[in-house]
Amino acid sequence: MILPLFFIFCLFSSSHAAVQDFCVGDLAAPQGPAGYSCKDPSKVTVNDFVFSGLGIPGNTSNLIKAAVTPAFAAQFPGVNGLGISFARLDLAPGGVVPFHTHPGGSEILIVVQGTICAGFVSSANTVYLKSLKKGDIMVFPQGLLHFQINAGGSVAIAFVSFSSPTPGLQILDYALFGNNLPTELVAATTFLDTAQIKKLKGVLGGTG
Amino acid sequence: MILPLFFIFCLFSSSHAAVQDFCVGDLAAPQGPAGYSCKDPSKVTVNDFVFSGLGIPGNTSNLIKAAVTPAFAAQFPGVNGLGISFARLDLAPGGVVPFHTHPGGSEILIVVQGTICAGFVSSANTVYLKSLKKGDIMVFPQGLLHFQINAGGSVAIAFVSFSSPTPGLQILDYALFGNNLPTELVAATTFLDTAQIKKLKGVLGGTG
Amino acid sequence: MILPLFFIFCLFSSSHAAVQDFCVGDLAAPQGPAGYSCKDPSKVTVNDFVFSGLGIPGNTSNLIKAAVTPAFAAQFPGVNGLGISFARLDLAPGGVVPFHTHPGGSEILIVVQGTICAGFVSSANTVYLKSLKKGDIMVFPQGLLHFQINAGGSVAIAFVSFSSPTPGLQILDYALFGNNLPTELVAATTFLDTAQIKKLKGVLGGTG
Amino acid sequence: MILPLFFIFCLFSSSHAAVQDFCVGDLAAPQGPAGYSCKDPSKVTVNDFVFSGLGIPGNTSNLIKAAVTPAFAAQFPGVNGLGISFARLDLAPGGVVPFHTHPGGSEILIVVQGTICAGFVSSANTVYLKSLKKGDIMVFPQGLLHFQINAGGSVAIAFVSFSSPTPGLQILDYALFGNNLPTELVAATTFLDTAQIKKLKGVLGGTG
Amino acid sequence: MILPLFFIFCLFSSSHAAVQDFCVGDLAAPQGPAGYSCKDPSKVTVNDFVFSGLGIPGNTSNLIKAAVTPAFAAQFPGVNGLGISFARLDLAPGGVVPFHTHPGGSEILIVVQGTICAGFVSSANTVYLKSLKKGDIMVFPQGLLHFQINAGGSVAIAFVSFSSPTPGLQILDYALFGNNLPTELVAATTFLDTAQIKKLKGVLGGTG
Amino acid sequence: MILPLFFIFCLFSSSHAAVQDFCVGDLAAPQGPAGYSCKDPSKVTVNDFVFSGLGIPGNTSNLIKAAVTPAFAAQFPGVNGLGISFARLDLAPGGVVPFHTHPGGSEILIVVQGTICAGFVSSANTVYLKSLKKGDIMVFPQGLLHFQINAGGSVAIAFVSFSSPTPGLQILDYALFGNNLPTELVAATTFLDTAQIKKLKGVLGGTG
Structure with a gap:
C-alpha cells in the first residue's frame, strides 16, 4: 500500500505563517526600516501582485x-x-x-x-x-x-x-523652492540670487 | 578678492579612484560575489549606461x-x-x-x-x-x-x-531535459514516466 | 574609595529594549520583510535558542x-x-x-x-x-x-x-501537480503530455 | 495660462505613508530584525534627528x-x-x-x-x-x-x-564576571584560576 | 604530559588568507561593487587602521x-x-x-x-x-x-x-554649474533663468 | 517544421561569464570585501561544491x-x-x-x-x-x-x-594571552592579576 506523498510535506503547506516568499504590504499596520508589515498570507490574492494603473x-x-x-x-x-x-x-x-x-x-x-x-x-x-x-x-x-x-x-x-x-523621489525645485525654507538660507546654500529664488518660490508655492 | 570655489572640493573631484557612484562591469577582469570588477571610471562614457538591444x-x-x-x-x-x-x-x-x-x-x-x-x-x-x-x-x-x-x-x-x-534564469525543461542528467534520476526525482522524459530529452537535446 | 564599575555601564544593561543581539520571533505579532517581530527580550529564555525536534x-x-x-x-x-x-x-x-x-x-x-x-x-x-x-x-x-x-x-x-x-521550500511536483493549476496550462508551460500531468495530479491531489 | 507644477507631484507629497527616507524609531511599537517600527512621519520633527546628550x-x-x-x-x-x-x-x-x-x-x-x-x-x-x-x-x-x-x-x-x-556592546569583564555564570564554568572555558574569577565576580557583582 | 593548546587552532592562525575580519583597500588592485580589493593581510599594520589627517x-x-x-x-x-x-x-x-x-x-x-x-x-x-x-x-x-x-x-x-x-558627495552647485552641461538644458531641467545659470557657471568654471 | 527550442535560450547558455548562480572562490586571485574572486565557471566541477574533511x-x-x-x-x-x-x-x-x-x-x-x-x-x-x-x-x-x-x-x-x-573565530584566551600584547596592557584592560596573565601567556605562547 502506498501512502499519499503529502504526509511529509504537510509541515510546510499547512501554515501560511511560515511563508516568506513574499510580504504584501499591509499599509495600515506598523512599518519598519525594511518596509511595511506583511498582509496575512491567507488573504493575499493574485490581485495583490498586479497593478493596472x-x-x-x-x-x-x-x-x-x-x-x-x-x-x-x-x-x-x-x-x-x-x-x-x-x-x-x-x-x-x-x-x-x-x-x-x-x-x-x-x-x-x-x-x-x-x-x-x-x-x-x-x-x-x-x-x-x-x-x-x-x-x-x-x-x-x-x-x-x-x-x-x-x-x-x-x-x-x-x-x-x-x-x-x-x-x-526628491525633486530639486521642490526641495529648494516648494517649502518654507527661508529665501536667505536657500541663497546662502545655493548661491542663487534672491530674486531668482523668490520667483521660483512664487511658482512652486514656497514661502519664507 | 574672491577665491574660486573649487579649492575646497578638489579632493573629491581630482581622483576618479574615489568614485563609487557606479561600477561599470569590466567583463575581462576578475569577478567576485558582488559582481564584476569595475571598469576604470576615467574610461566610462554615457554609452556604458545605455543599452539599445x-x-x-x-x-x-x-x-x-x-x-x-x-x-x-x-x-x-x-x-x-x-x-x-x-x-x-x-x-x-x-x-x-x-x-x-x-x-x-x-x-x-x-x-x-x-x-x-x-x-x-x-x-x-x-x-x-x-x-x-x-x-x-x-x-x-x-x-x-x-x-x-x-x-x-x-x-x-x-x-x-x-x-x-x-x-x-533557470528554465525548468532545460534543467530537467536539456542536459546529461540520467533518465532514471530524472524519473526518480520528478515521478515523471521514463517515456515522457526520453521524449522531452529528444526535443531539448538532452542525453543520458 | 572605589566606586562600583557598573556605574558607567548601567546605561547599557538597564534596558532590554536596547538589546538587538537577537530578535526571537513573536509568531503572533506583525511580520515584516525582514522577519517576525521580536519577542520581548525580558521574556526570552535559553529555550528560545534551543530546538529539540x-x-x-x-x-x-x-x-x-x-x-x-x-x-x-x-x-x-x-x-x-x-x-x-x-x-x-x-x-x-x-x-x-x-x-x-x-x-x-x-x-x-x-x-x-x-x-x-x-x-x-x-x-x-x-x-x-x-x-x-x-x-x-x-x-x-x-x-x-x-x-x-x-x-x-x-x-x-x-x-x-x-x-x-x-x-x-518549493517542491517541483507539488508546484506543478499539487494545486489547481489547469492541466492545459501545465502542459503549455512544461511541454509535458496531458496524460502525464493528469496522472501526477491524481497522485498529488491536484485539480484542474 | 500656466497650471501649477504640483499637479504632477501630488501623488508623492500628499501621503506621508509613502515616505521611506527615514524610519524614526517608535520605541513603544513592535521591533523587528531590521529595527524599531517607524514613528508616524507626520509626527516627526527635526528634534527626532538631533541628540544633545x-x-x-x-x-x-x-x-x-x-x-x-x-x-x-x-x-x-x-x-x-x-x-x-x-x-x-x-x-x-x-x-x-x-x-x-x-x-x-x-x-x-x-x-x-x-x-x-x-x-x-x-x-x-x-x-x-x-x-x-x-x-x-x-x-x-x-x-x-x-x-x-x-x-x-x-x-x-x-x-x-x-x-x-x-x-x-559586550564588555568582556561583565560577560565573564558580572552575571550568574558558575565560577567553575568560567574556569573551564577561560583557563583562569578560580581565585581570580571569584575576585572579579566580587568586584563586578557576579554570583555563582 | 600536556600538549600545546594551539594544535587545534593552527588551522585558523596559520593562514592569513582566511582572515576576513577586515579588507584594507589595495587602491592599485581591481575594484568591485563592494569596494577595493584587499591588501595582503600579512602586510597590514596598525597604521592601515589609523588616519591622522x-x-x-x-x-x-x-x-x-x-x-x-x-x-x-x-x-x-x-x-x-x-x-x-x-x-x-x-x-x-x-x-x-x-x-x-x-x-x-x-x-x-x-x-x-x-x-x-x-x-x-x-x-x-x-x-x-x-x-x-x-x-x-x-x-x-x-x-x-x-x-x-x-x-x-x-x-x-x-x-x-x-x-x-x-x-x-554630490554638491548641487557643481553638478549644475561646474561642468559642461549646456545652459539651456540646465534651464529646462531646473527652471532657473539663463542669466542666473551663466553667472554661476562663470563662478564655478562650467562651460556650455 | 519545428525549430529547436534552444534558439531563444542560447543567449543564456552560451556564455559561462553570465552565470552568477555561484562564485567558487579562487584563493589565488584578488579578494574583496564580499569574498574571494570567482573561479572560471567553465572549470568548476561538482567537487568544488563538496568537502570531505x-x-x-x-x-x-x-x-x-x-x-x-x-x-x-x-x-x-x-x-x-x-x-x-x-x-x-x-x-x-x-x-x-x-x-x-x-x-x-x-x-x-x-x-x-x-x-x-x-x-x-x-x-x-x-x-x-x-x-x-x-x-x-x-x-x-x-x-x-x-x-x-x-x-x-x-x-x-x-x-x-x-x-x-x-x-x-576569535578565541578569547588566544586574543588575550597568545600574542605580544604587553602584560600590563592586558591587566589594565581586563582587571586580571599580572600573575594570572603571565601564567596563561606561558601556556599559550604569548610574549610581552
Missing part, C-alpha cells in the same frame, strides 16, 4: 508638461520587501522631468514612444547625457541627480523600474 | 514562439553593482515562456502590447494567475516558479525588470 | 520514503533575524527528496548516516552530481533546482543548514 | 575612570534604520574602556582631547596597537575585541561612530 | 569659507568593506557647505566648536532645520539634500561620520 | 581535549559568496571549546553524539546556558561570546553551521 496616460496638462505615475510600495503593496518597483512617465511635447534624485534606489528607464534626452551627473560632476530612442534603456545609479526631457515633437512615454520598493 | 523584436520562429532578450550585467555592464537589470519578452501568437525561476532576483513585468497570461506558484503551492492587458504590471517574487503565455491572437510584447544585475 | 527520525512511511523536519523561523523562532536555519532529512531505502528549490537561501547538507546521491542544476543547465558518504558536505547555491536520493541499501540521514531563517 | 562629560568617578555615553537607536531613535550611530567617550587620567566588542557594527574613534592608546586583536590573534593624538581616527572592525586607555596625564575625550544603529 | 584645520580661504577633509576609503583604505567612514568640516565665520547629497550613505554630524545651522529636505519636501551647539549631533538620512552653515561669529568645526566607506 | 575526527590530544575542523571559504571555496559555511567539533571527555566569538556570523550547533553544555552571553550580560543532547540544536547570535563543553563521560561530536562563508 500604468496603462493610462498621466495628465501632462501642467507647467512641465509631464507626469510620473508611480507603482511604489505605497501604491502597489505587492512589491513590499521584494527590492523592486515601477513607474510610468509621460512627456508631452516640450515636457520635462526636472532634476531629481531617488535616494533609495537605482533606476532603469525604457523609452516606449518618442525620443527622450536623459542625463545624470556623477559625484565627480561628470555629465552623462544621451538621446534615447524607442527601445533604448538607460540606467541611473542610486542617488545621483538626473533628468528626462522630451527630445522630439510628439508625446514620449517611458517606463521606469527601481531597485527598491521605496526608491523615494 | 531592446528596440528590436526577438526571433520567435521557434518551438515556443517566444524570445527573451536580456540586458543583464553580462550584456549591459552598466548595471553591475546597481541592483537592477532588464529584458524584453516577445510572444508570437501561441507563444509561451515555459516555467522558470530567477534564483537571484524578483521580477516586474509590464505588458506593452497584446495580452499575457502570467502566473507563479508559492512555496505553499498556491497558484497566482492573471490575464494581463497592455499597461498592467505584475511582480514575481524571487526564486518562485512562474511562466508567461500569450493569451491573445496577436503578438504580445512585455518588458521585464529584475531586482539584481544578475538574476539568473 | 531533530533528534527524532521523521516518518518515512510514504510514497517518497523520505521526511524533512524543518527548524526554520516558524518552528524555531530563535533563528529569526539571524540569517540561518536548520533541518533534518531522513531517507529510507529507496527514499528521495524530489527536485525542489529554496527561493530564499543556500543550503549545506552533511551526511551523518548512509549514502546520498545529491545533485543540482545551474542556470547554465549544467548538472553537478555527487555520491556523498558519511561526513561529506555539499553546498547547494540559492534558488537552484536540486534533489537528494538514498544511494545505499539502508537508511540515510542528513542534516541541512540554510543561509536564511526562512529559506522557503 | 553628547556635549556633557560622562561621569568618570568610577573604578575604570571612564564613561561611555551612547546615542544608539534606543537613545536616539532618529538613527533607526539608517545604518549609523554615535557615542561619546570620557577617560579621566588613568581611565580605561576595558576589552569589549560590538557584535553588530564597526567603529571609528576620533580623539578630540588628550591621548588615547587603542588596540584591537584580529581573529588571527594579531594585535593592532596605536597611541592616538588629538585629531587621529582609528577604525575597529566589526566584532573584534578592542580597548581604549588614557595614555596621557589629563582627561581624554573621544567620539565614536558605528556602522549600525544598534551595534551592541 | 583630521587634526589639521582645512583651508577655508575660499568663496564658501569652508573646507571638507574626507577620510573615505580612497583616503583611508582601512575602512574598505567596514560600512563606515569619516570626515572633518571647517567653517570660517560666514562659511557654508552648500546643498549636497551623499548618494551612498547616511551621515551623523557632531559639532565640536562653534554653532552650525544644519538642515535637510525630505522626499516629501519637508524641511528639517536646526541650530546645533557644541556637542549636538544630527543625522542626515541617505541621499537627501542637506547643508551646513556657520551660525556663529567664530570658526565652527564638526566631525561627520557616514554609514559607508564610499558615501560619495 | 568532516568525516574524520579531529585530533583532541591537546590541552582542551577538543578540535574544531572548519569548512569555511578558505578550506571549502565552494561556499564563497553563498552566505553559509560549516565545521565539525570533537570533544573528548573533559573537552572544551573555550569562550570565543564569530565576528562575522551566527552559528547553529547540532549534537550528533554525546552531551554538550553550551552557553552564550548577551550584550545585557545575561547568560543563556543549556545541556544539549543528541539531536538538539542551539543557535548562537552573531558576535556574542559563547562556549561548548563536553557534559558527559564519553566523546561528544557536533556539527556547526554559520551564516557566513567567513564567520571568523
Whole structure:
C-alpha cells in the first residue's frame, strides 16, 4: 500500500505563517526600516501582485508638461520587501522631468514612444547625457541627480523600474523652492540670487 | 578678492579612484560575489549606461514562439553593482515562456502590447494567475516558479525588470531535459514516466 | 574609595529594549520583510535558542520514503533575524527528496548516516552530481533546482543548514501537480503530455 | 495660462505613508530584525534627528575612570534604520574602556582631547596597537575585541561612530564576571584560576 | 604530559588568507561593487587602521569659507568593506557647505566648536532645520539634500561620520554649474533663468 | 517544421561569464570585501561544491581535549559568496571549546553524539546556558561570546553551521594571552592579576 506523498510535506503547506516568499504590504499596520508589515498570507490574492494603473496616460496638462505615475510600495503593496518597483512617465511635447534624485534606489528607464534626452551627473560632476530612442534603456545609479526631457515633437512615454520598493523621489525645485525654507538660507546654500529664488518660490508655492 | 570655489572640493573631484557612484562591469577582469570588477571610471562614457538591444523584436520562429532578450550585467555592464537589470519578452501568437525561476532576483513585468497570461506558484503551492492587458504590471517574487503565455491572437510584447544585475534564469525543461542528467534520476526525482522524459530529452537535446 | 564599575555601564544593561543581539520571533505579532517581530527580550529564555525536534527520525512511511523536519523561523523562532536555519532529512531505502528549490537561501547538507546521491542544476543547465558518504558536505547555491536520493541499501540521514531563517521550500511536483493549476496550462508551460500531468495530479491531489 | 507644477507631484507629497527616507524609531511599537517600527512621519520633527546628550562629560568617578555615553537607536531613535550611530567617550587620567566588542557594527574613534592608546586583536590573534593624538581616527572592525586607555596625564575625550544603529556592546569583564555564570564554568572555558574569577565576580557583582 | 593548546587552532592562525575580519583597500588592485580589493593581510599594520589627517584645520580661504577633509576609503583604505567612514568640516565665520547629497550613505554630524545651522529636505519636501551647539549631533538620512552653515561669529568645526566607506558627495552647485552641461538644458531641467545659470557657471568654471 | 527550442535560450547558455548562480572562490586571485574572486565557471566541477574533511575526527590530544575542523571559504571555496559555511567539533571527555566569538556570523550547533553544555552571553550580560543532547540544536547570535563543553563521560561530536562563508573565530584566551600584547596592557584592560596573565601567556605562547 502506498501512502499519499503529502504526509511529509504537510509541515510546510499547512501554515501560511511560515511563508516568506513574499510580504504584501499591509499599509495600515506598523512599518519598519525594511518596509511595511506583511498582509496575512491567507488573504493575499493574485490581485495583490498586479497593478493596472500604468496603462493610462498621466495628465501632462501642467507647467512641465509631464507626469510620473508611480507603482511604489505605497501604491502597489505587492512589491513590499521584494527590492523592486515601477513607474510610468509621460512627456508631452516640450515636457520635462526636472532634476531629481531617488535616494533609495537605482533606476532603469525604457523609452516606449518618442525620443527622450536623459542625463545624470556623477559625484565627480561628470555629465552623462544621451538621446534615447524607442527601445533604448538607460540606467541611473542610486542617488545621483538626473533628468528626462522630451527630445522630439510628439508625446514620449517611458517606463521606469527601481531597485527598491521605496526608491523615494526628491525633486530639486521642490526641495529648494516648494517649502518654507527661508529665501536667505536657500541663497546662502545655493548661491542663487534672491530674486531668482523668490520667483521660483512664487511658482512652486514656497514661502519664507 | 574672491577665491574660486573649487579649492575646497578638489579632493573629491581630482581622483576618479574615489568614485563609487557606479561600477561599470569590466567583463575581462576578475569577478567576485558582488559582481564584476569595475571598469576604470576615467574610461566610462554615457554609452556604458545605455543599452539599445531592446528596440528590436526577438526571433520567435521557434518551438515556443517566444524570445527573451536580456540586458543583464553580462550584456549591459552598466548595471553591475546597481541592483537592477532588464529584458524584453516577445510572444508570437501561441507563444509561451515555459516555467522558470530567477534564483537571484524578483521580477516586474509590464505588458506593452497584446495580452499575457502570467502566473507563479508559492512555496505553499498556491497558484497566482492573471490575464494581463497592455499597461498592467505584475511582480514575481524571487526564486518562485512562474511562466508567461500569450493569451491573445496577436503578438504580445512585455518588458521585464529584475531586482539584481544578475538574476539568473533557470528554465525548468532545460534543467530537467536539456542536459546529461540520467533518465532514471530524472524519473526518480520528478515521478515523471521514463517515456515522457526520453521524449522531452529528444526535443531539448538532452542525453543520458 | 572605589566606586562600583557598573556605574558607567548601567546605561547599557538597564534596558532590554536596547538589546538587538537577537530578535526571537513573536509568531503572533506583525511580520515584516525582514522577519517576525521580536519577542520581548525580558521574556526570552535559553529555550528560545534551543530546538529539540531533530533528534527524532521523521516518518518515512510514504510514497517518497523520505521526511524533512524543518527548524526554520516558524518552528524555531530563535533563528529569526539571524540569517540561518536548520533541518533534518531522513531517507529510507529507496527514499528521495524530489527536485525542489529554496527561493530564499543556500543550503549545506552533511551526511551523518548512509549514502546520498545529491545533485543540482545551474542556470547554465549544467548538472553537478555527487555520491556523498558519511561526513561529506555539499553546498547547494540559492534558488537552484536540486534533489537528494538514498544511494545505499539502508537508511540515510542528513542534516541541512540554510543561509536564511526562512529559506522557503518549493517542491517541483507539488508546484506543478499539487494545486489547481489547469492541466492545459501545465502542459503549455512544461511541454509535458496531458496524460502525464493528469496522472501526477491524481497522485498529488491536484485539480484542474 | 500656466497650471501649477504640483499637479504632477501630488501623488508623492500628499501621503506621508509613502515616505521611506527615514524610519524614526517608535520605541513603544513592535521591533523587528531590521529595527524599531517607524514613528508616524507626520509626527516627526527635526528634534527626532538631533541628540544633545553628547556635549556633557560622562561621569568618570568610577573604578575604570571612564564613561561611555551612547546615542544608539534606543537613545536616539532618529538613527533607526539608517545604518549609523554615535557615542561619546570620557577617560579621566588613568581611565580605561576595558576589552569589549560590538557584535553588530564597526567603529571609528576620533580623539578630540588628550591621548588615547587603542588596540584591537584580529581573529588571527594579531594585535593592532596605536597611541592616538588629538585629531587621529582609528577604525575597529566589526566584532573584534578592542580597548581604549588614557595614555596621557589629563582627561581624554573621544567620539565614536558605528556602522549600525544598534551595534551592541559586550564588555568582556561583565560577560565573564558580572552575571550568574558558575565560577567553575568560567574556569573551564577561560583557563583562569578560580581565585581570580571569584575576585572579579566580587568586584563586578557576579554570583555563582 | 600536556600538549600545546594551539594544535587545534593552527588551522585558523596559520593562514592569513582566511582572515576576513577586515579588507584594507589595495587602491592599485581591481575594484568591485563592494569596494577595493584587499591588501595582503600579512602586510597590514596598525597604521592601515589609523588616519591622522583630521587634526589639521582645512583651508577655508575660499568663496564658501569652508573646507571638507574626507577620510573615505580612497583616503583611508582601512575602512574598505567596514560600512563606515569619516570626515572633518571647517567653517570660517560666514562659511557654508552648500546643498549636497551623499548618494551612498547616511551621515551623523557632531559639532565640536562653534554653532552650525544644519538642515535637510525630505522626499516629501519637508524641511528639517536646526541650530546645533557644541556637542549636538544630527543625522542626515541617505541621499537627501542637506547643508551646513556657520551660525556663529567664530570658526565652527564638526566631525561627520557616514554609514559607508564610499558615501560619495554630490554638491548641487557643481553638478549644475561646474561642468559642461549646456545652459539651456540646465534651464529646462531646473527652471532657473539663463542669466542666473551663466553667472554661476562663470563662478564655478562650467562651460556650455 | 519545428525549430529547436534552444534558439531563444542560447543567449543564456552560451556564455559561462553570465552565470552568477555561484562564485567558487579562487584563493589565488584578488579578494574583496564580499569574498574571494570567482573561479572560471567553465572549470568548476561538482567537487568544488563538496568537502570531505568532516568525516574524520579531529585530533583532541591537546590541552582542551577538543578540535574544531572548519569548512569555511578558505578550506571549502565552494561556499564563497553563498552566505553559509560549516565545521565539525570533537570533544573528548573533559573537552572544551573555550569562550570565543564569530565576528562575522551566527552559528547553529547540532549534537550528533554525546552531551554538550553550551552557553552564550548577551550584550545585557545575561547568560543563556543549556545541556544539549543528541539531536538538539542551539543557535548562537552573531558576535556574542559563547562556549561548548563536553557534559558527559564519553566523546561528544557536533556539527556547526554559520551564516557566513567567513564567520571568523576569535578565541578569547588566544586574543588575550597568545600574542605580544604587553602584560600590563592586558591587566589594565581586563582587571586580571599580572600573575594570572603571565601564567596563561606561558601556556599559550604569548610574549610581552
